[in-house]
Amino acid sequence: MKRICFYFQVHQPFRLKNYRYFDIGNHHEYFDEKKNRMIMEKVAEKSYIPANKILLNLIQKFGNRFKVSFSISGTALDQFELYTPETLKSFQELAATGQVEFLSETYAHSLSSIRNPEEFKKQVKDHSNKIEILFNQKPKVFRNTELIYSDQIGNLVSSMGYKTILAEGADHVLTWKSPNYLYQSEKNPELKILLKNYRLSDDIAFRFSQFGPLGVEKFTQWIDAIPKEEEIINLFMDYETFGEHQWKETGIFDFLKAFPAHILEKTEYTFVTPGEAANELKAIASISMPKPVSWADEERNLSAWLGNGIQDDAFESIYRLEKKINRCSDDELIKDWRYLQTSDHFYYMCTKHFADGDVHKYFNPYDSPYEAFINFMNVLSDFEERLENKLMQKKNNPIFLRRKIKSILEKNEIKLQALQ
Amino acid sequence: MRVLMFGWEFPPHISGGLGTACYGITKALAEQEIHILFVVPKLFGDEKKGNVSFIDANQTAINLSYPESQKILKHLNYIQVDSGIVPYTSPWNEEILTEKNILHTKNETKKMLHFYFSGEYGKNLIKEVAQYALVAAEIVKKKSFDIIHAHDWLTYPAGIVAKEMSGKPLIVHVHATEYDRSGENPNKTVYEIEKKGMQAADTIIAVSEFTKKIIINKYGIPASKISVVHNGIIEAKNKFITKKITPYRKKTVSFIGRITYQKGPDYFIETARMVLRKFPNTHFVMAGSGDMLLPMIHRIAELKLSSRFHFTGFLQAEEIEKLYALSDIYVMPSVSEPFGITPLEAMQSGIPVIISKQSGVSEVLKNVFKINFWDIHAMADTICNLLKHESLSDALIHSGMKEIRNIKWEDSARKIKKIYKSHLQVIH
Secondary structure: OOEEEEEEEEOOOOOEOOOOHHHOOOOOOOEOHHHHHHHHHHHHHHHHHHHHHHHHHHHHHHHHHOOEEEEEOHHHHHHHHHHOHHHHHHHHHHHHOOOEEEOEOOOOOEOHHHOOHHHHHHHHHHHHHHHHHHHOOOOOEEOOHHHOEOHHHHHHHHHOOOOEEEEEOOHHHHOOOOOOOEEEEOOOOOOEEEEEOHHHHHHHHOOHHHHOOOOHHHHHHHHHHOOOOOOEEEEEEEHHHEOOOEOHHHOHHHHHHHHHHHHHHHOOOEEEOHHHHHHHOOOOEEEOOOOOEOOOOOOOOOOOOOOOHHHHHHHHHHHOOHHHHHOOOOHHHHHHHHHOOEHHHHHOOOOOOOOOOOHHHHOOOOOOHHHHHHHHHHHHHHHHHHHHHHHHHHHHOHHHHHHHHHHHHHHHHHHHHHHO | OEEEEEOOOEOOEOOOHHHHHHHHHHHHHHHOOOEEEEEEOOOOOOOOOOOEEEEEHHHOOEOOOHHHHHHHHHHOOOOOOOOOOHHHOOOOOHHHHHOOOOOOOEEOOOOEEOOOOOOOOOOOHHHHHHHHHHHHHHHHHHOOOOEEEEEOHHHHHHHHHHHHHHOOOEEEEEOOOHHHHHOOOOOHHHHHHHHHHHHHOOEEEEOOHHHHHHHHHHHOOOHHHEEEOOOOEOOOOOOOOOOOOOOOOOOEEEEEOOOOHHHOHHHHHHHHHHHHHHOOOOEEEEEOOOOOHHHHHHHHHHOOOHHHEEEOOOOOHHHHHHHHHOOOEEEEOOOOEOOOOHHHHHHHOOOOEEEEOOEOHHHOOOOOEEEOOOOHHHHHHHHHHHHHOHHHHHHHHHHHHHHHOOOEHHHHHHHHHHHHHHHHHHHO
8 A cells, every 4th residue: 555755855054145255354254144034034934834733733633644754954953043943843843743753964954975974974963963852853764965865875874874765766767667665775785765756746846836736636646546566655845845935825735734634534545754664665676876866956966066167166165174174173163164065055056057047046046156156255265264263273372382392392202212 | 121221430440339230230131131231431441341332421422402401401400510510501602612620522513512521530520420411311312222220329310311311211220328428418419319310210229128228218219119139249260269378477357448437447447456455466458548548547556556557548359359368357347338249259258257237238148247337346356256266267268158159140130130121011
């Protein structure tokens, strides 16, 4: 009997202020507090809070028959705490029902998995701790930023103890296979993979209003049309689908209310969380993704964030600071470094369809990818200066110096003794 | 289809963008099988030809009877010209013969007249504009054509006269307005000529939405009468972009245009000042001349930046090519630019470009930096980043050269041809 697995991404970046070259060295306020607050309040009001209410009602009505999963990025959690604590409470209420699973991801919603594995591990650990503190749940299932997965990333995640991961059911990976089964990693059979059914997911997330809008019966028929032997329908999408990408007027909230009820009352299908799915199902086959696959754009690869000259330059510039950051123990600096790693910054620098002004442009606060690059690099330059100064201070710090001198003296003492 | 086109300058004898645009338009229209009779005040003989028939106003003999000429001159009474000169007296007056400023020959027996045109923008400009209108009257008698197309205010009186006398539709092509040139202090005579031209026209072609708005707001013309046809650029064949080598070579930021209010040279200088604080080894070139040249030189000396600034004066085409070849960044901080062809040329030459939002060309380009002309902080920010990050300039060079291949005169010509056709339909 088919299982339906809902996973919702909740993410907001810390957007940058307009930061000029001549601000470098003058002030260090990188993030646009006013704008970030305004956006968070708006999205919470239009999307998160009403959608949470609907889910809570469904859980109250259907008990343990209805369940969903979320992954909330660290930057979103931080912004909840700063700007809309009511939203955090709303998610905590859902957590308290016991019917909601929270997934693990990088704290900063970053691309560290493909560049700095050590940093990646640190971010995942910090995120996991935060989830535990806020929602009383230790995440067991992992999902990487923008569902980016490759065999290498699978190994990395597996080495941290995770047994289940989400990924995109991209055509070029699946070829003739169906995403509606549990898979395991070819290189690492212990790691189970849940693949997004992108057709059905995007029918809700992107094409909802095109169907006039999408009706519950129609959508259920599409699920019915899937062969009986297929075991799980993974509906993975951005939580902002409900109220932001698809406005309330489209009827998206009515759909969210009616669909689970219809499934549970009129069909034999059940709802599962990713964790339950991995336990109940057996992997039908192995799957290998030698190159990273994501849920972004037509290409389903990394080209939304990396690949053009300026993206790569920016990406390299921030990650090459890792060694220096590790020598630094300043919390502010580490926090800023994390916030600058958020994938959105690189997304804004994408030139892929710049001429066509497509999806990327809608969410882009900059007039052009070049301006996004300039703004980011100005901030990064100032950040680098601060980091250098901090390390300099450390070097010149008397306690540190005393220690260093002591160790030099000791070394030379030994040499002298040897000569005598 | 035959088009009687009135211009004022034509490459290589140009002093601004008008001639270049006329060349692009005529070349592309000729390729669309439109026969053009192009009238210029003075034909020098070395014009870039192509499929265009030139008419030299200098060589055109005027055979107008006195009543005819008076009728025309009455129409032109909005042109304020200095006293005692041609438009207000009989062309056969003795006084004119002795007038020092105007030379013409008089053939007594046939009572024909030639006017002298310098082909430039000298102090007799208004007089030449009026004379040009009389030449138009003569041409109309001898040539057959379907449409009249007049480029910029200098030719509007000629266009109006041609329309009056032939009854053919008049298209007036606005490449620039007095508002672009002089801001809120337009020259009254020129403004009147522009306005009359726009009112008499059957359709106005504006080179940008930016210019269209000015025509609506400052000249009171209804929007329905104005069509926007953006300029293009001629595809550069055999252009070798040599990668600028040597790490020791200083970076060069260029400004190409008249050193006058409209082009924002003062903003360029203030921007340069900011950039030099962070990148003291950058060099700035200003290629052009104009009424603000001396004040700018003084300002730079005041700021003690003379060692980093280079003034080349007005450059011919080949020299401008050389300048592009050694520029690293091109800036056009125009206060009011109806279109702006130089950024297109810079992009073709593989240079990252910064242009003012107050320009027509910003409507057609994507892979450039667009800033408000007064925002020297943004300009300096952009230049500093281009100097610092090679990946950024590479990205712009690459995408700019790709984009420019799609900005062709063929598209402009197609739109113009459509406008021509719409008027021919009305007649038939």
